Amino acid sequence: MALRKKLWENLVEEFSKTYFMHSRFYSSRVDFKKLRPMILKRIQNRAKDYPVKGMVPVAREVLEKRKLLIQGVSTLMEVFPVLACKFCPEVYIGEKGHLIQTCYGYKRCGRKRAHEWIPGGLNDILVPVETFRLDNMFQDVIEHDQRFDFDRVPAVVELCRQAGANIDDENLHPGMLDLDGGVGHINGGEPFSPSHLMYIAKEILDAWEKLRSGVQRLLLVYPSKVCKHCSEVHIGPSGHKARLCGVFKFESWHGKHFWKKAEVDDLVPPKIVWRRRPQDPPVLVNEGRDFYGHAPAVVDLCTKTGIIVPTKYSCMMKLQGLSAPVSR
Secondary structure (H helix, E strand, C coil): CHHHHHHHHHHHHHHHHHHHHHCCCCCCCCCHHHHHHHHHHHHHHHHCCCCCHHHHHHHHHHHHHHHHHHHHHHHHHCCCCEEEECCCCCEEECCCCCCCCCECCHHHCCCCECCCEEECCHHHHCCCCEEECCCCCCCCCCCHHHCCCCCEEEHHHHHHHHCCCCCCHHHHCCCCCCHHHCCCCCCCCCCCCHHHHHHHHHHHHHHHHHHHHHHHHHHCCCCEEEECCCCCEEECCCCCCCCCCCCHHHHHHCCCCCEEECCHHHHCCCCEEEECCCCCCCCCCHHHCCCCEEEEHHHHHHHCCCCCCCHHHHHHHCCCCCCCCCCC
């Protein structure tokens, strides 16, 4: 009995020495006023590592592909009609809109309604995502009363600017290229030939894929945030404090954003749309919604020229899938 008690005391003593040796204790009497200069100094030293020289060519390529994408999509929209719902963000590429009842109405007043189609624009295909333009990457957090002191710019452009790319008016407001530039426009000119339209579509798909892959590489190096409850994006290590969250469910929190790490889809939304296949009826009906395929709006627009899209979209587009059974 005495031997067992002695062994137990030795075990407890050895455990206590090990525990206190490897434990870290925090005092509640921390003077944060003394820690603040050290924290600010570490932030300033971290800012010296940016921009990363190896990512500057990536940022330049992203800006170039973004400009080419906008120009190419604008050109194809002159040839192929794009329709947008009057009461919800639904988009359809075709002469006649579908009859699938997925409209939730104005302010979600009614659900499962048929869409009311109007002519769409460029922002319906390439959804604009804007953010605050910062003076520098590690500046002080933007307060709510400072929200009008900073310009709003496209999030991809701000990401590339912080990555070291030079920003000019063409990046903020890209126009349409000439025919010599590879894309061109048809206003006041002759219609494009089918082969030329296919060439434009291939350039668009290439720009789309390289834009998204470039943004993904930049997000691995440059921190970006997105709100969990709305589409607000902030390019920087911490989100701003402007109370702009428009989700009514969270009004009790005074419109404050809840930030998380941003992904590619947050900066470059794919805008998924219903896609009509050759085996589908001329107008998509609600009864066949389980059979129809989907595709990003940019990809669906390019398929109208007759090109073959990358195989990674085949599952989403249901290329070989059956059409809806015909009701008699």
